Structures are given as C-alpha cells and as structure tokens.
Amino acid sequence: MGLNMSILYTGKRNKLLNDSPTLSSSNPNNNNNNYNNNNNNNHGSGINSISLSDEDYGKSSSSSSSSSITTESYSLSSSPKQPNSPMINSSNSNNNTTSFCNNPFKFSFFKWTLLESGSTMKGSPPSSRYAHTMVSIENKIYVFGGYNRTYLNDIHIFDTDKNEWSLADTKGTPPIGRAFHSSWCWGKKLYIYAGFNGKLILNDLYSLDTEEMVWTLEQTNGFPPKPRFEHTTSLVGSSIYLFGGANDSYWLSDVHILNLETLTWKPLNVFGESPPRPRCAHSMAVRGSNIFVFGGYDGHIRLNDIYALDTEKNKWHCLSNHNQRKIGRAAHTASMIDNLMVLLGGFDGTSRLNDVSVFDTKTLEWKPTIISGTPPTIRSYHCSTIVNNKMYIFGGYGESNILNDIYILESVFPSLSDLCILNILLSKTLNDELGNSGGSNDKHKLSDQQFEKLIQLLPENLRIQISQTKLLNHWWTSILQKPTSTLPKSYE
Secondary structure, eight states: OOOOOEEEOOSTTGGGGTTOTTTOSSOTTOOOSOOOGGGGTTSOOOOSEEEEEOHHHHTTOSSOSEEEEEOOOOOOOOOOOOOOOSSEEOOOOSSOEEOOTTOGGGSEEEEEEEEOBTTTBBSOOOOSOBSOEEEEETTEEEEEEEESSSEEEEEEEEETTTTEEEEOOOBSOOOOOOBSOEEEEETTEEEEEEEEOSSEEEEEEEEEETTTTEEEEOOOEEOOOOOOBSOEEEEETTEEEEEEEEOSSOEEEEEEEEETTTTEEEEOOOBOSSOOOOOBSOEEEEETTEEEEEEEEOSSOEEEEEEEEETTTTEEEEEOOTTOOOOOOBSOEEEEETTEEEEEEEEOSSSEEEEEEEEETTTTEEEOEEEESOOOOSBBSOEEEEETTEEEEEEEEOSSSEEEEEEEEEEOOOOHHHHHHHHHHHHHHHHHHHHHTTOOSOTTOEEHHHHHHHHTTOOTTTTOOOOOGGGHHHHHHHHHHOTTTTOOGGGO
C-alpha cells in the first residue's frame, strides 16, 4: 500500500518562491535570480525532426496514427519584454522574416470577457486567493484551496450555464488547507494531491464525489512520489502523469504515473536525448497522448523552454522554433483549446505578466494573436480551465493585491471585412517596407519589427465574432480573389 507522507518545511528554500508572498520574506516583486536565459545555451538542444504519436493525428489520415513534424532547434536566449496590449500579443524579437500576407488564418483571434457581479455574474465569488486549483466537470468549475493570509480548504462551484457561484456543502473530512497543490477530475470525481500547508510539504490524495459531495482520503498502492508542491499533473486516459515540482531540498524532474482504476503509483522511466531540467511552477497541457510542458523555475532562472512527453513511447522531445523566443516565466497557466496551447500571465523574475501566447501543438509554432476585449490585470499563481472551448481564469496574485476576479477567453471568428482589412494592411505595410529596402521581389515576407508595428494600427472593429465555421472557405476565397468585395467604404 502506498504511504501518504509529509515533509516538515524548514524554510531552507526561501529562494524557491521569491516571487511568492507566502514562502519568502522578501518583496514578491524582488528579482533574486538575475534572469538571463543565455544560461540556457547548453540546455535542451533540439533535434532536427520529431515524431509525436497522437490519436488526433489519426483523425485526418486513414493510413497512420502519427505525424512526422519537422522543426529546427535553437539555443534559448533572452528576449526583451513585450509591452502589454489589449489588441496584440506578439513576441517576435528577432530579424527573421515570417510569411503572413498570403494567409490571414495564421492568426489566432480571441476575445476577453470579464464577468462582473450583479450584471454578468451571480452569487458570491470565492474570497481572493492564489496558488489554488480549478478544474471543470461538465459545465461546472470547482475551485479548491489556495492562500490568502491562511491556507484554505473551501470548495466553490461556478455554474457556467448560469454564470453563478455557490459555496459547496460537503460531507466527510476535507483535505487540510493548502496551496501549490494539483487537482484533476476523472469521471464525476475531483482529486486533490500534495501541496504545502505552511508547515508540511504533502503527498496525500483526496477525492470528492461531486454527486454525493463526499470527501474521501484515498489509500494508494505502489511507490508514491516524494512529497512536493508546485508540481503539475495531467490526465491521459485513466492515468495521471506527475512531473516536477519542489520539496525542501530539491527541484524535481521525475515523472510518476497514478493508475486511477487501481490507485497504484509507479515511477516512469522516460527516454529522450534532452529531458527537461528540474523545475517547479511550470505548466502542462495535454493533446491526445502528448503532454506539453512550458517554462517554470529551476532555482536560478525562469525558463522559456517547451517539451513534449510522448506517453505512448515514454519519450521526451525538446521543441524549439528559431523564429520565436518567449519570455521565460513561472507561475503561469496553460490550457488547451483544440490544438492550441494558450499560455497566460506568470512571473518573469522581475514583474508579473498578463500577456497571452499561443502554441500550435500540430505545427509546433507560436501563433500571432489578435485579442479584443479588456484583458485581465497582471497576475501569477492564478488558475485556468476549459469549458466548451472557453478558457476561464480565476484569482491569482496581482501587482500588489490578491485577486478573485473571473475572466473568459474564447476563440472568435473575425468578420469578412475584418479579415480583408487585415490582409490589405499587411500588404500595404509590406509594399512600404519593400520600397524602403530596395524593392525585394518577395511579396509574402514581412519583417517581425514591421509586423509588430502593423498590429498596433489594426482598426477597433477587429472584434466581431462569427460562429458559422462553414464560412471559412468563403472567407478564404473572398480574401484571396476579391479582397475589396466586402470592405467597408471607409477602408476602400
């Protein structure tokens, strides 16, 4: 039988969370790590090509269930922080050229919505908190624990159909208050694992039957992981994959599997030429049988590397793209919307963030994004979850306060005129650039600097949502063959 353990926290590792007001006596905005991703030059060298097995790939091909994806590797290096903007989140910081003009669908279009009490939200939201967990079962979101002057063990339910909060009335003995734990759902059960309660680093496992609302302390079998916090867990099939985290002595890079049918733990021997270095406060998201890991803190720097764990082959792949270098960060979130891994916020070693980055897990490319609506304020240690392809975020630690607001980020389709405007603006800026550079014959390349300037010029009306996906082919034809046919007169 697996033994539930805990480790007494001695305070030896205050440096671990120097951006956390809980475990550090320093100001949460202090930078003790001298952030410099140039230290990563010898870490995680990429490979010329990888093959990721994924059940999703098989849906588009009857001959194979896997796809070979080629990408070039690069050594990670620092990049200047990008300004926060409600319209654009683009982290291109090099002089490479990228093809956009002939394909507006390289962009991802999103919209932010703030749910406000009394107007778009009912009920009383949870108290302000950070380092909590947030998972969804069908159309309900469950928020558990976290920290705000004390370690919490309450559970709140958000009904996404009604946009209504309620405090759960549970039976049985709940988990002790904690933060920096992990959570997942399987069937109708919600699970809470490990974390930190102010004195002890934990590795206990609780479940909540969301139909009977009864807590159970689960007894596991096999070889349970060491107690830890700031780790990540992801569900693949009927198994939980645990990666990384920290305890009182070490940053961790081990991988463990929990079989949820038998509640049996086992360590996983993972292969790969370049496995991730030990880390905590990273993010994980799943597509098919692949688990994607981004960023985190290794005790020295906030990382900006990205890895994929192929759970069918038990193999790590280092994913790199020489055209895009993201800001290193920890205490952020990552959620999967279709094949897009959407990153939000976090702490870069100097300040908290509220930017959105989108990684396409099929093409292994960072996508340029155009985002309308009012974005969340800067934050770290917040939580996110997906319901009906919408990403809900709640809480976190802000600039100088602890938060309890809730936002929705959803993918939207731009209108025909918006896409036409985008295409024409791209072409116009391209022509201007080609003229300034001596008239290159390449009509489909736009420098990253020029691209970033262009995005700031996009019109306010690039915010219209169209839900009929059947119009995609019509949009494509209209944009490429008749780019002015649906253009408003003010833009002709």
